[in-house]
Amino acid sequence: MGVADSGVVRGGQAAPDLLIAGAGVAGLWLTVKAARAGLSVMLVEPGTPGCGASGGFLGALMPHSPERWNGKKDFQFRALVDLEDEIARLESDTGAYCGYRRVGRILPLTSERGRAEAIERTADARANWGPRFSYEVNHTPDRSGWPDMLRAPHGVVCETLSARLSPPGLIGALLSRLAVMPNVELRLGAAVVGIAHHAHEARLSDGSSVSYGHVALANGVGAFALVERAAGLPAGSLGGGVKGQAALLDAGASPDLPLVYDDGVYVIVHENGHVAIGSTSERDFDDPSGTDDQLDEIVKRARKLCPLIKHAPVLRRWAGVRPRAVGTDPMLGSVPGAPGVLAMTGGFKISFGIAHRMADCLVAAITGMEGPETPLSFAVDHHAAKAARKAAAG
Ligand SMILES: Cc1cc2nc3c(=O)[nH]c(=O)nc-3n(C[C@H](O)[C@H](O)[C@H](O)COP(=O)(O)OP(=O)(O)OC[C@H]3O[C@@H](n4cnc5c(N)ncnc54)[C@H](O)[C@@H]3O)c2cc1C
Known part of the structure; x- marks a missing residue:
């Protein structure tokens, strides 16, 4: 029409x-x-x-894990691949800037079992993500660019499909x-x-x-x-809402650092060097937009995970309610x-x-x-x- x-x-x-x-x-x-x-x-x-x-500031674009492939994972994979061109078109149409970059992601491995499972997933990633993106298990996180990553005694997964953008x-x-x-x-x-x-x-x-x-x-x-x-x-x-709290830190970090994800904690460096940290997942809450000590705990875990942000001042605290279907x-x-x-x-x-x-x-x-x-x-x-x-x- x-x-x-x-x-x-x-x-x-x-x-x-x-x-x-x-x-x-x-x-x-x-x-x-x-x-x-x-x-x-x-x-x-x-x-x-x-x-x-x-209205938040995380903007992580992370795939589901590559094993047990299904319709949702395929849909999301194709969407994550296409988004790069979608953003380029939008930016060229408007002159606006979306802060998009495919920086990849690292996932610290904290047990030998987790490491063995990650190694098994490398074949799933090859089969389902194709040759353009990699999913590898490395002994040390050094190659990721994140200095002094402490909590990775069993190495890290490095994958190159993840990206981030600036939600605003x-x-x-x-x-x-x-x-x-x-x-x-x-x-x-x-x-x-x-x-x-x-x-x-x-x-x-x-x-x-x-x-x-x-x-x-x-x-x-x-x-x-x-x-x-x-x-x-x-x-x-x-369906209903699941509340999440997040914080933004002034870290002066390098914008090409990969996302870090560990057991519910995300660390995302944006183009201006600010680092976004998330998120809680709360089914029961009274105040949908308030932040509290649950966010303090997430920030503490993120600082421990990435010593680079250990002393970075908090610029903003924010909470929102995500829509989750039954x-x-x-x-x-x-x-x-x-x-x-x-x-x-x-x-x-x-x-x-x-x-x-x-x-x-x-x-x-x-x-x-x-x-x-x-x-x-x-x-x-x-x-x-x-x-x-x-x-x-x-
Ligand atoms: C802390 C946190 C971190 C997150 N991090 C990420 C991330 O890193 N990556 C990611 O992909 N997602 C992330 N999410 C999830 C993501 O933000 C949400 O899934 C997404 O914003 C939902 O978008 P939406 O347009 O469906 O809903 P919303 O953004 O909630 O928009 C709904 C809009 O509808 C309006 N509205 C309400 N009622 C009516 C009505 N009756 N009529 C008309 N309009 C109405 C509202 O005012 C609102 O503007 C995060 C969420 C939170 C809370």
Whole structure:
């Protein structure tokens, strides 16, 4: 569908081909991709774009481990490979800078068993990642560039697929791109609060209604409730939020240092030498945006892991709530029983690496154009079945 053909007329008003709830990394990529494909888009956001889980500063783009290959791992792998070109295109279109670099990653090995498992994975990586990226076990971390790495008595895994970007840089670039697209309307200060899918109409928090061709629920943790209501599923069944806390350190570190990942602790050097450290994973929390001693503990572990940052001052502490679907994989595609309603959420810890590809899947579903295959485990149906099994098990 071309721009000129788009804009179905409903109730005397031109309705957008695609109404999108939420201007986080998911909704912003979807807006840009849908508009590039010629759809008219209205993006609705109650706060400022990027004010949700996408408002942090980690930006790790790390693959799942290469063994026991499945649809999700394949989807993420292809997304991580493609992202390099996607970012280059976005930067060239906007002149904005996303702080992307494929720096690789090291994983310290702390037991002989871990080392043996890592050695087994090298063959899986060769088979599933192909020849462009390596996954090797080294005796010492010296080659990584990180000096004095202490906690690696059994060597380190060095892999070259991982990358990082600047989350604020990417969010800013996507916003710059959509700001000059004539077929995009950004509506700030309003939330999608209800969907009458039979009428193809969404109700907004400012009392207005918007007719649409399709509506995409890309509003992070909030999307689960809207999807549940549209599909007639029990409240709270499809997913929820997992809080994470992170810190940013002024370390003057070299920007080509690889990411470090050890048992839930990430250390990520950004282009300006700042080092981002994360993250807690909290299912129970009272204050979604507060930081506390759990973050102090993560920072302590990171400093022990990488003595280079031992005395680096903390610049910022931050917390956000990641969307996590009941089936653990992302949630993407048609909402059963609600024609025209699409889900795009549940990226949990990997959204920055896959949101562009999730967007391609939805644009293909809407336009009928060719696009990537959506793994079956991402389907709303799949998550609903998991929720039903969970409920049956009590
Ligand atoms: C500490 C921490 C560290 C992380 N590190 C990484 C990392 O290194 N790499 C990585 O890939 N991921 C990471 N993540 C996860 C990643 O940030 C999230 O998965 C991602 O930001 C989710 O994006 P989203 O667009 O789905 O949701 P969000 O960014 O939460 O965006 C949802 C938007 O929808 C808006 N909204 C809410 N309700 C409505 C409504 N009713 N109507 C319209 N709009 C609405 C919100 O205001 C918000 O702007 C991290 C998360 C945390 C918390």
